[in-house]
Amino acid sequence: MTDLISVGGAAIRNSQLALSVVSNNIANANTEGYVRQDLDVSENTPTKNGLFYLGSGALAEGVRRSMTAKWKPRCVQVVVICVHRHL
Secondary structure (H helix, E strand, C coil), rough: CHHHHHHHHHHHHHHHHHHHHEEEEEEEECCCCCEECCCCCECCCCCCECCCEEECCCEEEEEECCCCCCCCHHHHHHHHHHHHHCE
């Protein structure tokens, strides 16, 4: 059964992961070629208690690169240059 302590614990873990991702983004903000990262968070599966469903907090699914439209042409250009040099 889901209780407030486990939901609170999951919230603290998710917040710690989010702070880690943000601090990594700040530390590498001026690094050439670095792409910002985001934490993917989704809701946990609710549990059924009689006729009701109880929420069970959120789940951090992982860290993903944040690819914006301005970065995609640059990434393609870098890949083409690398392939061309190996030929």
